[in-house]
Amino acid sequence: QKEVEQDPGPLSVPEGAIVSLNCTYSNSAFQYFMWYRQYSRKGPELLMYTYSSGNKEDGRFTAQVDKSSKYISLFIRDSQPSDSATYLCALSRGGGFKTIFGAGTRLFVKA
């Protein structure tokens, strides 16, 4: 069983739609949950991260963690064509353990 599973997509939505991106994981020791955004032919950049369970909001983006279900989500409200990118979830146990990345979901937002 992989440590983290993420549907690679692609996911295509119209402009203005609400987008839901998800990852599941198997190791309950993960404490930090991150989302990176990667534009085509660029390096990933951190979008946001949460510690333990709960929600975190930053503008149009909301990250949600459900540790009981080992399920994390990223919601994008009022999606824009500029949101078209690959979104990678990343998990860390902290304490010097290495970050584990999901395969990434390719998102296309059509104008």
Add this chain to the structure above:
Amino acid sequence: NAGVTQTPKFRILKIGQSMTLQCTQDMNHNYMYWYRQDPGMGLKLIYYSVGAGITDKGEVPNGYNVSRSTTEDFPLRLELAAPSQTSVYFCASSTDNSGANVLTFGAGSRLTVL
């Protein structure tokens, strides 16, 4: 402040050739990493370093070598290139790996081995 800089951006190698991917960061980060990214496979850690003079293997180190003589530089050496090393390589750095370990990535080096 340039962040993490990788060179070259693109390279084509013949089987059996060797080359070095360069990585430098100007943020005074102690921790540096090399990842490879293959389609549908996510980012796999090749090697990492917790400071000058200290390196260690990641998930997929075979066929690669690294060195860390300064805080700023972390080159990745490919010896005897093989088609399986065709990939996009990313260098990254971070200040502290005790918490979330937020990574700053370079723009990537796209390598093709023919």
